[in-house]
Structures are given as structure tokens and as C-alpha cells.
Amino acid sequence: MRIVPLLLSAVCTIALIWVLNKQLPVGGSKTPRLGYFLSPQHGFWQNADAANMDYNGEVRLEGLQGKVEVYIDDRLVPHIYADQDEDAYYVQGFLHAKFRLWQMEFQTHVAAGRLSEIVGKERIKTDQFFRRLGMVYGAENTQRYVEKNNPEMKAAIDAYARGVNAYIKSLKPEQIPFEYKLLDYKPEEWTSLKTYLFQMFMSYDLTARGATTDLQMTNARNYFGYNDFNKLFTNVQDSLDPIIPKGTVYAKPALVPKVPKDVDTAYLNNFSAGSTATSPIVPQKGNGSNNWAVAGTKTKSGKPILCNDPHLGLNLPSLWFEVQISTPTHNTYGASFPGSPAVIIGFNDSIAWGVTNAGRDVIDYYDMKFRDSSLKEYWYNGKWVNADTRKEIIKVKDSADQVENIAMTVYGPVMYDHHYKNNSTNGKNLALRWTAHDAGSGLLTFYLLNRAKNFDDYLAAISHWNCAGQNFAFASHSGDIAIKQQGTFVARWKRQGDFILPGTDSTYAWQGIIPVEENPMIKNPARGFVSSANQQSTDSAYPYYLGAASNFPIYRGLSINRKLTTMTGITPEDMQHLQMSNYNVFAEMARPVILKYTNESLLTADEKKYISLLKNWDLNSEVDAKGPTVFNTIWDSLEAVVYKDEFANAKNNVGWPDDPVLLEALLKDSAYSFADNINTTNKKETIADCMMEAIKRATAALQSIDQSGNLAWGKFKDTRVSHLLKIPALSRLHLPIGGGKHIINATTDNHGPSWRMIVHLTDEIEAYGVYPGGQHGNPGNKYYDSFVDSWATGKYYRLLFIKKKDAVRNQRMKWVITFTQA
Amino acid sequence: MKFIVSIILTALLAFAVGLFTKLPWYSFAITSFIVGIAIKQKSLNAFLAGFLGVAILWIILAALKDIPNEHLLSTKVASLLPLGGSWIVLLLVTGLVGGLVSGFAALTASFLRGKP
Numbered sequence: 056m057r058i059v060p061l062l063l064s065a066v067c068t069i070a071l072i073w074v075l076n077k078q079l080p081v082g083g084s085k086t087p088r089l090g091y092f093l094s095p096q097h098g099f100w101q102n103a104d105a106a107n108m109d110y111n112g113e114v115r116l117e118g119l120q121g122k123v124e125v126y127i128d129d130r131l132v133p134h135i136y137a138d139q140d141e142d143a144y145y146v147q148g149f150l151h152a153k154f155r156l157w158q159m160e161f162q163t164h165v166a167a168g169r170l171s172e173i174v175g176k177e178r179i180k181t182d183q184f185f186r187r188l189g190m191v192y193g194a195e196n197t198q199r200y201v202e203k204n205n206p207e208m209k210a211a212i213d214a215y216a217r218g219v220n221a222y223i224k225s226l227k228p229e230q231i232p233f234e235y236k237l238l239d240y241k242p243e244e245w246t247s248l249k250t251y252l253f254q255m256f257m258s259y260d261l262t263a264r265g266a267t268t269d270l271q272m273t274n275a276r277n278y279f280g281y282n283d284f285n286k287l288f289t290n291v292q293d294s295l296d297p298i299i300p301k302g303t304v305y306a307k308p309a310l311v312p313k314v315p316k317d318v319d320t321a322y323l324n325n326f327s328a329g330s331t332a333t334s335p336i337v338p339q340k341g342n343g344s345n346n347w348a349v350a351g352t353k354t355k356s357g358k359p360i361l362c363n364d365p366h367l368g369l370n371l372p373s374l375w376f377e378v379q380i381s382t383p384t385h386n387t388y389g390a391s392f393p394g395s396p397a398v399i400i401g402f403n404d405s406i407a408w409g410v411t412n413a414g415r416d417v418i419d420y421y422d423m424k425f426r427d428s429s430l431k432e433y434w435y436n437g438k439w440v441n442a443d444t445r446k447e448i449i450k451v452k453d454s455a456d457q458v459e460n461i462a463m464t465v466y467g468p469v470m471y472d473h474h475y476k477n478n479s480t481n482g483k484n485l486a487l488r489w490t491a492h493d494a495g496s497g498l499l500t501f502y503l504l505n506r507a508k509n510f511d512d513y514l515a516a517i518s519h520w521n522c523a524g525q526n527f528a529f530a531s532h533s534g535d536i537a538i539k540q541q542g543t544f545v546a547r548w549k550r551q552g553d554f555i556l557p558g559t560d561s562t563y564a565w566q567g568i569i570p571v572e573e574n575p576m577i578k579n580p581a582r583g584f585v586s587s588a589n590q591q592s593t594d595s596a597y598p599y600y601l602g603a604a605s606n607f608p609i610y611r612g613l614s615i616n617r618k619l620t621t622m623t624g625i626t627p628e629d630m631q632h633l634q635m636s637n638y639n640v641f642a643e644m645a646r647p648v649i650l651k652y653t654n655e656s657l658l659t660a661d662e663k664k665y666i667s668l669l670k671n672w673d674l675n676s677e678v679d680a681k682g683p684t685v686f687n688t689i690w691d692s693l694e695a696v697v698y699k700d701e702f703a704n705a706k707n708n709v710g711w712p713d714d715p716v717l718l719e720a721l722l723k724d725s726a727y728s729f730a731d732n733i734n735t736t737n738k739k740e741t742i743a744d745c746m747m748e749a750i751k752r753a754t755a756a757l758q759s760i761d762q763s764g765n766l767a768w769g770k771f772k773d774t775r776v777s778h779l780l781k782i783p784a785l786s787r788l789h790l791p792i793g794g795g796k797h798i799i800n801a802t803t804d805n806h807g808p809s810w811r812m813i814v815h816l817t818d819e820i821e822a823y824g825v826y827p828g829g830q831h832g833n834p835g836n837k838y839y840d841s842f843v844d845s846w847a848t849g850k851y852y853r854l855l856f857i858k859k860k861d862a863v864r865n866q867r868m869k870w871v872i873t874f875t876q877a
Numbered sequence: 878m879k880f881i882v883s884i885i886l887t888a889l890l891a892f893a894v895g896l897f898t899k900l901p902w903y904s905f906a907i908t909s910f911i912v913g914i915a916i917k918q919k920s921l922n923a924f925l926a927g928f929l930g931v932a933i934l935w936i937i938l939a940a941l942k943d944i945p946n947e948h949l950l951s952t953k954v955a956s957l958l959p960l961g962g963s964w965i966v967l968l969l970v971t972g973l974v975g976g977l978v979s980g981f982a983a984l985t986a987s988f989l990r991g992k993p
């Protein structure tokens with residue numbers, strides 16, 4: 056025995072194992088445990104699913120009441136045939152977990168502020184943000200309420216959770232999804248709370264921009280003064296074509312909110328309050344969507360057609376999962392959320408429905424005065440009131456816990472205080488009032504829509520919807536079409552909640568919620584269609600304040616309504632073309648303005664070249680077109696030239712005017728006050744001067760874009776569908792798809808139609824759909840991204856919506872999983 | 878002959894212990910060590926036999942997953958790690974990692990056992 060080599064060799068062995076068993080830091084992130092990750096019997100190789108994988112199987116589930124058969128079609132869409140409703144959700148939970156477990160857990164971890172628990176201290180800021188936003192608080196409130204008031208919903212959510220857990224329990228250690236191995240953690244038990252957390256996540260994504268815009272708008276008002284602010288962030292939209300047609304007469308409102316007497320000094324013009332910085336995380340501005348329904352009078356078949364494409368962040372695995380659920384009470388198909396039971400957007404034998412975001416302001420800040428830094432008492436209606444403290448413990452991987460003590464006021468949680476602040480929120484305690492914190496039966500809406508047979512059922516179903524407010528489009532086989540904006544909407548006085556509100560008394564509090572019957576609705580209009588694209592729902596005749604106009608994009612709605620007005624004899628194929636329309640109505644209105652103020656005789660040869668590309672563009676933002684790149688670059692340069700001088704000295708984030716603000720100003724006013732460059736004292740610049748400067752700057756930018764070969768719109772825009780962890784190798788990059796902002800096909804670089812659906816309500820429902828993802832969440836499975844190319848090129852799949860007896864012999868059904876009682 | 882037997886035994890035992898996926902991935906270090914104790918060889922040969930036993934095993938097991946998968950996942954992982962997106966390199970690295978641990982465990986055993 057040679058002692059030195061022995062020791063050396065033993066140390067080497069142990070050291071090697073130690074290193075290979077450890078996550079090593081590499082450039083800001085960590086490697087997986089390499090030995091584990093590469094081990095063919097434990098690690099990622101186990102997630103390499105065979106291309107011809109067999110999904111047939113028999114599963115025994117404890118507590119299942121009847122038999123459930125699941126037919127899986129050639130696109131990996133499960134068709135659940137259950138004898139009993141609760142069983143159907145039990146199995147839906149199991150299937151969501153089977154195909155999407157990691158994503159379901161990850162998304163609810165984000166919502167619950169638990170990212171640091173799995174990735175470490177670099178994500179503490181994200182977790183703090185979500186905890187202080189009251190995400191867990193809101194989820195708990197909702198769960199408590201539903202469990203007390205909606206037994207059928209509770210039963211569905213609990214059965215769903217049992218299904219998820221049955222799948223998790225069936226997993227052997229080597230079978231856990233790929234991402235768990237990559238990040239080195241394990242699935243935990245699923246709880247019903249997670250379904251409510253997911254609901255909170257959607258509320259956040261669709262309404263919580265307000266948590267940032269209110270701060271920005273307050274900064275902007277403080278910086279510019281109310282008058283200039285009102286021009287830059289105007290509440291007037293001349294081009295608006297609202298969801299409910301102009302000229303509609305509204306009943307007298309049940310509630311008339313009282314404007315506080317001191318609104319001018321204490322609110323609109325109250326600049327003494329100082330300024331605030333903005334939050335670290337902001338939901339996408341483009342979160343919007345299109346939906347419309349055309350009546351039988353306008354279709355070739357004489358039956359209605361309903362279309363919907365919700366625009367959300369484009370991610371892999373996708374937010375959506377297709378499923379058919381068939382029980383004796385209902386037979387429904389559509390897109391479901393992994394994390395929630397039932398179908399969210401879809402159709403059944405009798406009706407179809409689709410949603411777009413209402414964009415109404417349901418989130419406000421109140422400026423609170425506390426007695427001292429302990430935040431135990433705050434001043435409210437003339438006396439000190441006790442504040443509860445909510446303790447949120449953030450667990451951190453390989454590090455100590457971080458505790459957030461959040462003061463709870465009459466309005467809600469104090470999001471910003473002396474502990475959690477930005478450099479300019481000093482001294483401010485901002486309490487958050489948000490409808491998502493309020494308990495409600497929102498999820499019951501989808502449960503009931505899945506079972507709805509007619510217009511009345513639809514109306515009853517959506518009356519439960521609270522947050523985030525949606526425009527629910529509807530069409531029935533019996534021939535009705537309708538759209539209603541539904542949610543918990545605050546009866547506001549004008550500009551209430553656009554800025555931080557005073558919180559020391561109840562004068563500025565919400566005075567009431569608009570009664571459900573008064574929410575904007577239209578059924579079977581004479582024009583033969585209903586539509587929405589996130590624009591303001593009504594004209595100014597509606598008796599309630601809808602919120603700042605900057606919350607509402609106007610151009611997609613114009614495009615849709617213009618097209619639908621002229622169309623007749625419509626087929627589902629026509630509707631596919633409309634959803635994929637790349638026509639830019641904003642450019643149609645803006646291009647003449649650009650050309651009007653451009654003095655071509657003063658342009659250089661290079662500048663002329665780009666102006667001529669702009670002139671010759673057919674206004675369609677197609678993949679190969681160069682016009683849209685030129686147009687967008689010139690327009691962005693123009694906004695920069697016009698506004699940058701005014702905005703440059705603002706220390707805080709004051710936002711940026713929306714596209715319509717400049718366009719509508721230039722359309723009606725040739726002497727725009729912001730055209731003048733405030734940094735030049737000897738000259739008063741005109742719009743024409745701005746345009747020359749913008750073209751000069753745009754030309755420089757376009758030349759460098761041109762040199763790198765990216766002048767074609769598709770290349771310039773460079774659409775991608777990113778993995779939730781933003782890992783390029785697991786994402787789909789450089790997709791050839793046109794469209795963009797202000798366009799019906801609203802696909803930007805990382806955002807756009809997340810599910811396109813067309814339902815023709817003929818005797819046998821004829822439906823089409825596609826989403827930018829695939830049914831399987833595993834990057835090692837061929838169904839991971841199998842729809843992405845079809846989605847990019849505008850191809851649709853005929854959705855297989857069939858009864859069980861037909862499923863048995865349908866050629867497209869590839870596999871069967873049978874579930875029986877254990 | 879001893880060398881070949883040693884490779885085969887190392888691979889077989891590593892495979893067997895790997896079936897118990899609740900045990901840590903490096904459990905084969907112990908079986909490779911036992912083979913090194915049981916079969917007396919020169920140190921270099923012990924190392925090589927340990928190395929080749931697990932390296933070949935891991936490459937075969939990985940390839941058995943990779944080929945039916947049509948290199949879909951291995952190509953992604955090979956660009957994530959990063960190994961230039963080459964599944965062949967990833968297979969070799971997989972073999973190398975398993976092989977080294979096994980080789981050193983066998984080498985340690987041979988030193989403990991002393992000269993043949």
C-alpha cells in the first residue's frame with residue numbers, strides 16, 4: 056500500500072464528486088449539478104422523450120367516482136370523457152400536471168413571491184414586489200370567499216388539486232420535468248391556493264400596470280403642471296370607435312360619485328407632495344386582445360361566427376393548454392390555463408365566448424400618514440387608527456430568510472414605506488387599493504360559461520366576474536351575438552385615481568362599485584357584429600369615468616370595425632385572414648402627416664431613398680416589407696425630437712405620451728406648442744423643423760439597420776417565443792411573422808396573439824385554433840413547440856370537437872388513457 | 878482478461894446501482910471502488926477499467942435515450958451548457974464525467990490493495 060498516492064487519489068475522487076454535485080456560479084447564474092444532470096439514469100437524458108412515445112395507459116386514482124376515458128389526438132390534445140363533473144376536473148388536474156407541471160408550479164411561485172426560494176438571493180427584489188403588492192393576501196381572500204359561498208367551485212378546484220398531486224406522487228425521482236433538474240429543486244404538493252394565486256397572477260398581468268402608471272402620472276403632473284400634463288397625457292381620443300357604438304343612450308346612473316371640494320388644490324394641482332419613482336416590474340403595455348362575433352346575417356352559412364385572439368407575452372411552455380371536457384352536464388372545448396380547472400376561452404355545443412382586456416383602472420395608491428416609523432397607527436378621518444401588520448417571510452435558497460412587515464390599512468397593504476422604497480419615495484407611505492384584493496367568485500364565471508346554453512346563461516355566468524375586467528364576446532348556435540364589459544369597476548369622478556390620492560380621510564376613497572346592469576353591453580346590434588380591441592368601451596355619453604385615455608389603444612378597434620362593416624357572406628376562412636391582417640391603420644393616418652411636413656427639396660439622396668420607401672409602402676406590415684421599418688423609425692424619431700427636450704430634465708420616470716397624442720395633435724393643429732425645442736433660445740422650431748430633424752436621425756438609424764441586413768420588417772421586429780426562464784436554447788427565435796403595434800395581428804417582438812380561435816356555430820360546431828407553443832411542456836418532447844411554425848405563418852388547425860362514440864373510431868385519435876378508481 | 882472483466886463488472890454494477898434512482902447519482906463510485914478491490918490490477922489499468930466501464934455505460938444509456946429522441950433535447954442542452962450545440966460532444970462529456978469519477982474510485986481502490 057502506498058499511502059501518498061492512496062490519499063491523493065481518494066481526495067481526488069471525493070473532490071471530483073463534490074464539484075460535480077454542486078451548482079457552480081457562472082456569469083450571474085448557476086450551472087446545474089453536472090454529475091446529476093448528466094447521469095443518464097437520473098438527469099436530463101431521462102427527459103429525452105422518444106419521438107414515437109406511447110401515451111396509452113391505465114391510471115388508478117383514489118376517490119375517483121366513476122370511469123374517465125381520455126382520448127388524445129394527433130396534436131396531443133386530450134379529450135376527457137367523464138361520467139361525473141368532479142371526476143373530469145380531477146383528471147384535468149392530472150393531465151395539466153402530466154404535460155405542464157413545472158410551468159404550473161413556477162408561475163404560481165412567481166405570483167406568491169417565492170422565486171428566491173428556488174433560484175437564490177438574486178430574485179429577492181421580484182419576490183418583495185409581489186409580496187408587497189398583496190398577491191398572497193388577495194389569493195387567500197378569494198379562496199376563503201369561494202370556499203364559503205361556492206361549493207361547486209370549491210369541489211372543482213379541490214378535485215383539480217387532487218389530480219395534480221396524484222400525478223406528482225406517481226413520479227419517480229428521475230421523471231421530474233427538465234427544469235427542476237436544471238435549477239435543482241423538486242416539485243412540491245399542489246394546493247387549491249395555487250389556483251387562486253394563478254388567478255392573482257392574471258389579475259396582476261392585466262390590471263397592475265396601474266400600480267406603475269399612477270406613479271408615473273403623478274410624477275408627470277408634478278413635473279409639467281396639470282395643464283401641460285393634460286395635453287401630453289390627454290383624455291380625448293378624436294379617432295375613437297368605442298366597443299358600444301357612438302350615440303348609444305345610457306340610463307341614468309345609479310351612482311353619481313361626489314367630486315371632493317378641494318380636488319383642485321389637494322389633488323389635481325397638488326405638487327407639494329414631491330415625487331415618486333416607479334416600481335421595478337411592470338406588466339406589458341400591449342396586453343390586450345381582439346374579439347368579435349358576426350351575426351348570421353353577415354355570414355355565408357347564416358350562423359354566427361365568434362373570433363378571439365388574446366394578446367399576451369409569448370412564452371414556452373405556453374400559458375394555454377387545449378382540452379375538451381365532456382360530461383353528462385356539458386361538452387366544452389377550448390384553451391385552459393394549466394393551474395386552473397375548466398376551459399377559459401372556448402365553446403360548447405350551444406355557445407362560444409372570447410375575452411379581451413377591459414383596461415379599466417382598478418388599482419390606486421393612497422398617500423398615508425403614519426404616527427411613526429413603526430407603522431402601527433395612521434391618521435384617518437381625524438384620528439389615529441391601528442394598522443395591522445402582515446408578515447411575509449421570503450425564503451431564500453442558500454441564504455437567510457427575508458421578512459416583509461406590511462402595514463395593512465383601510466385601503467389595503469402599504470406597498471411602499473421607509474423600508475421598501477425607491478430613492479425618491481422618501482417619506483411616503485403608499486397604500487394600495489386594488490379590486491384583485493377583494494374576495495369574489497370570479498372563477499365561477501368560467502365554470503358556468505362551460506355549461507352555458509344561451510344568452511341568459513352567458514349573462515348570468517359573467518355577472519360573477521370581478522378582476523381583471525374583460526370584454527366578453529358571445530355567440531350562440533341559436534343566433535344571438537353580444538358583448539359585455541364585465542368586472543368590478545369603480546364609480547369614479549373624472550381623473551379619480553389617475554394620480555396618487557390623499558389617504559388621510561375618506562373623501563378620496565372609492566364611493567361605490569358600478570352596478571353590474573350598468574356595465575356596457577350590446578346584444579344583436581343592427582350592424583350585425585360586436586367587437587372589442589381594448590379601446591374605450593363607450594363614448595362620453597356613458598355616465599361613468601372609464602379611466603385615463605392612455606389605458607386604451609384605439610387603432611386595432613378602428614381596423615376591425617371598418618373591415619367587419621363592409622364584409623358580407625363571411626366564412627371562417629375570411630375570419631382567419633382578418634385575424635392575420637397586417638394592415639396598419641395608424642400608419643394610414645400618420646403617413647400623410649409625415650409627408651405634409653416634409654420639404655422634399657431639402658432632403659439628401661439617402662433621406663429621399665427612405666422617404667420613397669415610405670411613400671411606396673402599401674401599409675401592410677408584412678415580413679418582407681421595408682416600409683414599416685422606415686415608418687416606425689421615422690415616427691419614433693419624430694416623437695423623440697418633439698418631446699425629448701421637455702422630458703429630458705425630469706429626474707423621475709414620467710412616462711411617455713402615447714402615439715395617438717402626437718398624431719391627433721398634428722392632425723388638427725399646425726402650431727403644436729411642444730414642437731419648439733426649449734433648449735434653443737433664439738429660434739422657435741416648427742413641426743416642419745422637427746420633421747426634418749426626425750428624418751435626418753431616422754436616416755442614420757436606418758442606414759445602420761440596412762447595413763446589418765435588417766431593413767425587412769420581420770427581421771427588424773425579430774419575433775421570439777421565449778422559454779419562461781429566458782434561456783435562448785429552449786426558446787424559438789427569429790420567427791417570420793408580420794404585424795405589430797396598432798395592427799390586428801398585434802405581434803411585436805415578444806408579445807402578441809397567444810391563442811387564435813374561430814368558432815362557427817353551425818349544427819356541428821366548426822372551430823379552428825392555434826397558439827404559439829405546443830401541448831407538451833417538456834423541451835425534450837416533440838410537442839413542445841409543434842404549433843409555433845403554423846402560428847407564425849397564419850395556419851390554423853381544425854379543432855377536433857367530437858362526442859365519445861365518435862372519438863372511438865376517429866382516425867385523428869392516437870392514444871387512450873383510462874382512469875379508474877384505485 | 879482481468880482488464881476486460883473489470884470493465885464489464887464496473888459497468889454492470891454501476892447500471893444496477895443506478896436503477897435505484899433515490900440513491901445519489903454518484904453511488905457507482907462505491908461499486909467501482911469494490912471492483913477495484915476485488916480485481917487486483919496495476920493502478921493505471923484499474924483507473925482505465927473504472928473509467929471505461931462507466932464512460933461506456935453512460936454513453937450507451939444516454940444514446941439509447943438520445944436516438945429515439947432524434948437528438949432534440951441533447952442539441953438544446955449542448956447549446957445551453959454550452960457545447961456548441963453538438964449532441965456528439967455532449968455524449969462524450971457525459972461519458973467523461975461518469976468515467977472520471979469511476980476511474981478515480983477504482984484507482985483509489987487499487988492503491989489500497991497494493992501492488993499486484
